[in-house]
Amino acid sequence: MVRQMFPAGYERAPLPPAQPEGERTAKVADRSPKPPTRTSGSEQGRGRDPFFDNAKYLTIVLVGLGHAWLPLRSDSRAAEALYYALYTFHMPAFIIISGYLSRSFEARPGQVKRLITGIAIPYLVFEIAFTFFIRAVENPDREFTLLNPGYALWFLVALFIWRLTAPVWNALRWPLPIALAIAAAATTCPGIGNDLNLQRVLQFLPFFVLGMRLRPEHFEMLRRRELKVAAVPIMAAALAFAYWAVPRMNKDWFLRDNAAQDLGVPWWVGVVMTLALFGCALLLTACFFAWVPTHRTWFTTLGAGTICAYLLHVYPIQLSRIYDWYAMPWVDSPTGRIIITVITAVMMTALCTPPVRRAFRWVMEPKLDWAFRRDPVDQARARARG
Template sequence: MTTASTIRPAVAVRPAPGGRIALWDNARALLIGLVVFGHGLESMRGSTSVDVVYAVVYAFHVPAFLFVSGWFARADRLDAKALLGTSRLLVTWLLAEAGWVVLRLATGEPPFPGSFLVVPSWTLWFLVTLFLMRLLLPYLARLRAPLVLAVVATLGVGLLDVGTAFSASRTICLLPFFLLGWWLRGRGLDRAAWFLAPSVRVRAAAGAAMAVAAGAIVLLMRQDAWTTQLLFWRRGYAGMDLDAVEGVALRGTVLVIAAVMTLALLVLAPRTRFRWSSVGQHTLTVYLLHGPVIELLRRTPLDDAVPSGPLALLLAALLAVVLVVGLGNDLVGRLLKPLTEPDWALRRLSPS
């Protein structure tokens, strides 16, 4: 006899037309909303309320995105066809950099700064990092304990001054989250009933874990050694005025907190499809377009007029909703498809 517990997981992950699963579209939509919200708060920091919310959001939103990316990554041998697919990200990055050149020209800034292409423009570092992680995965997957080695590298690279060139520091530091997503799916998490259709008790535990992890960030912020730079993953310990012991301890703690919050969010994410779930199909579109919009808004008098505090949180949340809904719809996604899926630029290199 078939029981309810065996039915629920199948219902929870039943793909929508086109093969998309609500859980992952919902998770992506929530995460891109947090990304836009966090960037909207960037220039409004200064009050305790804004600084705390900013730190909690930055503690896990990018690690969670990389976890989801790793979940769907393939560790097959990197042949010519797979390499071309991964190279989409590289082409998208270069095209987006050209857009930032135009934006700098329009605002009267030098269009080609000295770090042009060496240090990706603002949010574009994520594309370079994701490209490198996908490129490395087939080789890392052959190692005995790639996740453990990645964590060691994350903690150890802080002893060096790797820098932001080609997003090197962030790629090394955030690699554990990408590998964690790939590793957990390979270990059957995508078939675990408690994950596919979490009970009320499991969701309550996830909510409690999220709250505890957020509280841990608040407690860390009260420590003398704390710096928000720990959430950006781009500096060595010396560059954050930390000694080796402090740096390893704090980065290790943030690593654990980010992993807990990532898994908690995925458990809490709805398993049913809503009207806003379609945003999950266009997160790259939102990611590419929201940066220039926020950058232009920062240059308006409104940016200086908003005091840091609850009003800033409200306005940043409203801005995030407007941008996510406005940029994450099917129409904008189709219009920007030559940028987000630049197959036209790779067609001549495609293997026969």
């Protein structure tokens, strides 16, 4: 009866020959788990790819330069062209890296803890601090709200939302086209409003999803010498096009915080601009990544402090606006613009240094172990490290 349950032609495979007791014991011993081997700190450090730390540092410097150049645009078409070119790719590059580093997010307890302590808590603290700062130096009646992120703090809100949705993008078959469709649809919906800066969250979403889909071999392709050389004329052409576009294009397209109708154009223009800016951003971001050093440099360690620079540079930038530092006579000249650029680069570098990170670790990396359950995966990894 049992044989009738199997298809015709089925025959039970013969049992393997018996093995001597000694051989069986040896094979079982080979399959037993081996004790973890300890690695030195330098060996563990070599597992971290310096390319991404270099890229993070360079992009955060560009973020600071973009904010510092903003008041210089009205006096110089060349400065405006640099602003256009920079805003085409500097935030997309930063977001692509963030997406790439979020590929393994699965909402495990340890990952959720780091999401809350590393993004949500700093946002709450710095949003409150920024509100009191603006009340003290400019507007005593500034409204207190956590739904309208202050200057530059929108990125923490966006990163929190994007990373929470990472398991969804990992599960989809065509995540990037879907993300592009969402971004394009957002440009046609002026009713989305400013709560949590959702326009930017949705319009920048494709870059985060793209970063999640990238693999190490994609970045390896950009390290080829011919691509480094090709990036030079591409960047030069982008600057020339930006110079031509200055009097013809609204800079607010680069900020991605408005719908097309808010910019005075039909809804379908938003769809076209979404795809066009995405393509331009990819091209210039690839050029930028091609130039990022792949070896350890003097600024590699500074890549770990980019969140400090991002959150802290807001205050001197705002002070420069409030007290009109740009009105000083020496600023309105090519030499003055160069000096502003150097000062900003030095400031962003200083804010990435380990002493600044240590000083603000209590708020940017709070432990709060008492508020969270322990993650079994993290505990197992800690035991494996010895």
